[in-house]
């Protein structure tokens with residue numbers, strides 16, 4: 001399992017998407033063959049940790065969104081057909097709103113970092 005990065009070659013300026021593997025010797029340009037030594041293990045570990053925590057945030061965002069959606073549907077279906085007397089239920093709409101907010105926050109946290117390298 002590698003670390004997805006956007007890599008730009010300093011020789012031919014080609015940008016390509018690649019994965020840096022642990023234990024991989026060199027980063028190599030697919031077009032001109034220019035290569036550079038791979039990043040140190042510690043740096044790869046740090047990038048890996050960052051991506052893992054982002055993935056966790058994405059999962060939390062998705063779960064929160066599903067909960068919000070469920071609460072919204074539950075609340076909508078619970079309303080009487082004729083809107084003369086709306087049901088007095090504050091929990092479901094509140095849960096939907098909170099779920100959407102949590103989803104937005106964690107979604108942003110889960111998607112803010114991409115790794116770009118130039119070699």
Ligand SMILES: [Zn+2]
Pocket residue numbers: 009010011012013014029030031032033034
């Ligand atoms: Zn190149």
